[in-house]
Amino acid sequence: MNPVSFLAQMVRIAIPYLFAATGGVVAERSGIISLELEGLMLVGAFSATIGTHYSGSPWIGVLCGILGGLIFGLVHALATIRYRADQVVVGIAINLLAIGVTRFFLKLAFASSSNSPRINGFGGRAAAHGFDNPLLWMGLLAAPVLAFFLYRTPFGLRVRAVGEHPGAAASVGVSVNKIRYIAVAVSGMLAALGGVFLALDQHQFTDQMTSGRGFIAVAAVIFGRWDPVKAGLACLFFAAAETLQIQLQGNHVIPSQFIEMIPYALTIIALAGLVGRAVAPAALGKAVE
Amino acid sequence: MTASSVPTGNPAIRMTGIEKAFGSVRANRGASLEVQQGEIHALVGENGAGKSTLMKILGGLQPPDAGTMEVNGKDVTGWSTSDAIRAGIGVVHQHFMLVPTLTVAENIVLGMEPVKGGRFDYRKAVDEVKTLSHNTGLEVSPDRKVADLSVGEAQRVEILKTLFRGAKILVLDEPTAVLSPPEVRDLWTVLRGLRDAGGTIILITHRLDEVIDISDTITVMRAGQTVTRLKTTETTPSEIAKAMVGRDVALTSRDEAGILTTPAHGGAIGQPPRDDEASAINVTNLCVLGSRKTIEVDGVSFSIRAGEILGIAGVEGNGQTELIEALAGLRRIESGSVRIDGKDVTFRNVGERRTAGLSHIPEDRHRRGLILDYSVADNLVLGLQADFVDKGLLDTDRINANAEAQIKAFDIRPPVAGMPARNLSGGNQQKVVVAREMGGAFTVLLASQPTRGVDVGAIEFIHSRLREARAAGKAILLVSAELNEVLALADRVAVMYRGKFVAVVPASEASEESLGEYMTGTRKESAA
Numbered sequence: 001m002n003p004v005s006f007l008a009q010m011v012r013i014a015i016p017y018l019f020a021a022t023g024g025v026v027a028e029r030s031g032i033i034s035l036e037l038e039g040l041m042l043v044g045a046f047s048a049t050i051g052t053h054y055s056g057s058p059w060i061g062v063l064c065g066i067l068g069g070l071i072f073g074l075v076h077a078l079a080t081i082r083y084r085a086d087q088v089v090v091g092i093a094i095n096l097l098a099i100g101v102t103r104f105f106l107k108l109a110f111a112s113s114s115n116s117p118r119i120n121g122f123g124g125r126a127a128a129h130g131f132d133n134p135l136l137w138m139g140l141l142a143a144p145v146l147a148f149f150l151y152r153t154p155f156g157l158r159v160r161a162v163g164e165h166p167g168a169a170a171s172v173g174v175s176v177n178k179i180r181y182i183a184v185a186v187s188g189m190l191a192a193l194g195g196v197f198l199a200l201d202q203h204q205f206t207d208q209m210t211s212g213r214g215f216i217a218v219a220a221v222i223f224g225r226w227d228p229v230k231a232g233l234a235c236l237f238f239a240a241a242e243t244l245q246i247q248l249q250g251n252h253v254i255p256s257q258f259i260e261m262i263p264y265a266l267t268i269i270a271l272a273g274l275v276g277r278a279v280a281p282a283a284l285g286k287a288v289e
Numbered sequence: 290m291t292a293s294s295v296p297t298g299n300p301a302i303r304m305t306g307i308e309k310a311f312g313s314v315r316a317n318r319g320a321s322l323e324v325q326q327g328e329i330h331a332l333v334g335e336n337g338a339g340k341s342t343l344m345k346i347l348g349g350l351q352p353p354d355a356g357t358m359e360v361n362g363k364d365v366t367g368w369s370t371s372d373a374i375r376a377g378i379g380v381v382h383q384h385f386m387l388v389p390t391l392t393v394a395e396n397i398v399l400g401m402e403p404v405k406g407g408r409f410d411y412r413k414a415v416d417e418v419k420t421l422s423h424n425t426g427l428e429v430s431p432d433r434k435v436a437d438l439s440v441g442e443a444q445r446v447e448i449l450k451t452l453f454r455g456a457k458i459l460v461l462d463e464p465t466a467v468l469s470p471p472e473v474r475d476l477w478t479v480l481r482g483l484r485d486a487g488g489t490i491i492l493i494t495h496r497l498d499e500v501i502d503i504s505d506t507i508t509v510m511r512a513g514q515t516v517t518r519l520k521t522t523e524t525t526p527s528e529i530a531k532a533m534v535g536r537d538v539a540l541t542s543r544d545e546a547g548i549l550t551t552p553a554h555g556g557a558i559g560q561p562p563r564d565d566e567a568s569a570i571n572v573t574n575l576c577v578l579g580s581r582k583t584i585e586v587d588g589v590s591f592s593i594r595a596g597e598i599l600g601i602a603g604v605e606g607n608g609q610t611e612l613i614e615a616l617a618g619l620r621r622i623e624s625g626s627v628r629i630d631g632k633d634v635t636f637r638n639v640g641e642r643r644t645a646g647l648s649h650i651p652e653d654r655h656r657r658g659l660i661l662d663y664s665v666a667d668n669l670v671l672g673l674q675a676d677f678v679d680k681g682l683l684d685t686d687r688i689n690a691n692a693e694a695q696i697k698a699f700d701i702r703p704p705v706a707g708m709p710a711r712n713l714s715g716g717n718q719q720k721v722v723v724a725r726e727m728g729g730a731f732t733v734l735l736a737s738q739p740t741r742g743v744d745v746g747a748i749e750f751i752h753s754r755l756r757e758a759r760a761a762g763k764a765i766l767l768v769s770a771e772l773n774e775v776l777a778l779a780d781r782v783a784v785m786y787r788g789k790f791v792a793v794v795p796a797s798e799a800s801e802e803s804l805g806e807y808m809t810g811t812r813k814e815s816a817a
Binding site for chain 1: 400
């Protein structure tokens with residue numbers, strides 16, 4: 001096994017997780033459950049494909065992806081904050097909605113039910129191992145940047161306060177719902193970037209291409225105990241497991257089905273055993289009037 | 290705090306004709322309040338009298354339906370929370386509004402964080418808190434997490450939080466409910482200091498001793514209306530109590546200075562139970578772990594005879610909750626034994642203990658005592674449902690008949706068996722719990738904070754029920770944060786400190802001062 005190619009592959013696999021998990025952390029720290037990461041990623045991937053396809057520029061694709069995530073994030077925020085709908089149900093609904101919406105527009109735009117035509121991406125020089133992709137660097141920086149905002153700025157302090165004890169925040173004149181709207185919107189854009197990376201990296205959109213990555217990101221949020229940096233490390237851990245799985249594919253000693261289980265089995269073991277009792281933000285899932 | 294520029298004689302707060310309804314409940318019905326600048330003003334009344342609603346309106350949390358309010362002579366009717374904060378009104382809520390995962394300094398500056406170059410300047414926040422803490426005498430450690438604080442400290446943080454926002458009018462909602470006597474004295478010192486510096490303080494309470502102790506003037510509310518305004522130096526506890534309840538209330542001599550209780554129905558206070566009665570509950574060397582696997586009850590032994598009340602005094606969080614839960618069967622007993630009526634129930638579950646004769650009034654009626662969405666009738670048979678079954682189905686006729694009888698016997702108002710418990714006032718909810726636990730047959734009663742947050746009338750009623758039960762030969766373990774309540778009801782008083790009984794004395798020999806020293810750990814003595 002070549003360590004450089006292992007590392008490069010691991011990072012590439014980790015980037016979508018990193019974006020989505022940091023998005024999950026910011027929303028959940030503000031008190032809104034983020035089960036919708038999967039759907040947000042899918043929307044991000046599709047919007048980026050559309051943008052890139054019609055403009056030819058992956059940067060336009062990035063902007064479209066962010067916009068798509070923002071819109072879906074705001075739908076989520078509206079339903080859970082304004083209308084105080086059950087956050088788990090809305091999260092699942094957003095995931096299903098994203099599958100339907102992307103499939104519909106895939107058919108409409110490209111007359112295909114499986115995939116889009118090939119689109120441009122970033123970088124691509126073989127020698128760079130993918131490290132010439134600006135999105136990859138953004139993904140690696142997402143967690144530390146979020147950690148800075150969360151722990152070192154007034155806004156971050158308010159996000160943490162709102163997620164733990166909205167009543168206390170409100171009693172000192174902090175607008176709980178405003179903070180939550182912003183957090184969920186940011187979460188939508190971040191998670192969408194995870195999808196954008198996927199689409200640009202694979203140079204196309206395929207139906208349901210996120211295939212459960214959003215849920216791995218949710219697991220990473222919990223595994224990382226709602227801390228951006230720890231969640232980021234959890235993403236790298238899951239990505240390492242997946243890389244291992246891919247690199248072991250060729251060997252015929254272990255049945256491939258078992259190897260394919262590695263990332264998911266590790267996820268379950270990690271969440272059940274290693275985390276111990278993870279303490280979620282106290283007000284997670286609770287709407288305020 | 291600086292003296293305001295308002296001319297003397299112009300009140301700091303004037304609220305007139307305040308109306309506020311929640312659905313069909315009229316919480317405020319033309320209530321009024323006038324508070325002079327630089328005074329400590331007690332706002333008293335029974336639960337549900339509308340005190341908290343009036344203060345929520347003042348603090349901008351809710352707009353009034355009708356009426357006007359002026360602060361420092363300016364009309365501010367219907368303002369918002371942030372308007373109120375900006376105008377210098379600070380509310381210290383009964384349930385602390387603090388974020389447990391943040392530090393003291395972070396909590397205090399939240400929403401007004403000092404900023405340096407876009408970043409939250411935490412060091413400056415700490416410095417500012419230190420200065421404020423020093424100037425007011427409210428001691429706190431800025432770097433500690435709020436979750437690790439004692440309730441007394443948390444309350445100081447709450448007060449600092451309002452002062453940090455420039456509060457000149459401080460509203461405190463039942464501030465002493467969670468404090469030990471020495472902490473109460475410290476709080477009084479701070480409040481007097483703030484008043485002398487020109488601050489205005491409104492204190493919501495229903496403890497008459499505090500009213501007499503600390504206030505300059507008193508407003509009494511009843512049923513949403515302001516009934517009277519008194520000068521503290523010109524009134525007496527019985528006059529205030531009468532105004533609160535609307536009729537004469539019997540105060541024992543002990544209660545003249547404390548909370549209200551009626552004279553004993555059975556046996557004088559402190560009268561030792563007769564020796565020929567065997568102990569109804571016997572606890573030896575009980576050890577219990579808390580939720581964080583720390584030892585919360587550390588080798589406690591006691592027994593209570595039939596017809597005796599053993600009162601447990603102590604600052605909350607010294608193992609009382611764990612002790613009661615362990616006795617009730619809700620928490621695992623690590624070592625030691627519990628015998629009820631001679632039967633070993635150490636490893637028995639809640640139901641089996643009930644069968645053995647144990648009854649339990651839990652400390653938190655919302656968490657353990659009631660299912661708020663169930664009707665009063667259903668709540669009255671919770672845990673007893675097996676006795677109300679006919680051919681495998683609930684016998685609604687008997688459940689309703691039971692409800693009618695209990696509602697009558699325990700004066701539960703409104704007397705509607707089908708009403709969800711949620712719609713009852715705190716006092717009447719507690720009566721439902723008391724009716725269920727005391728209305729049937731039992732030999733031992735665990736009464737944990739039986740009158741917490743209930744009004745004067747209900748306190749009086751529950752106290753007389755406890756005395757009747759004692760006279761009827763029941764053994765009662767009473768845990769109360771109210772020292773006066775323990776002293777008024779118990780035959781013997783045990784003080785719990787850090788999981789141990791540090792003193793057990795006959796109530797007749799106990800005084801608030803001596804118990805206070807045990808409660809805070811300043812005096813120690815092995816359990817008698």
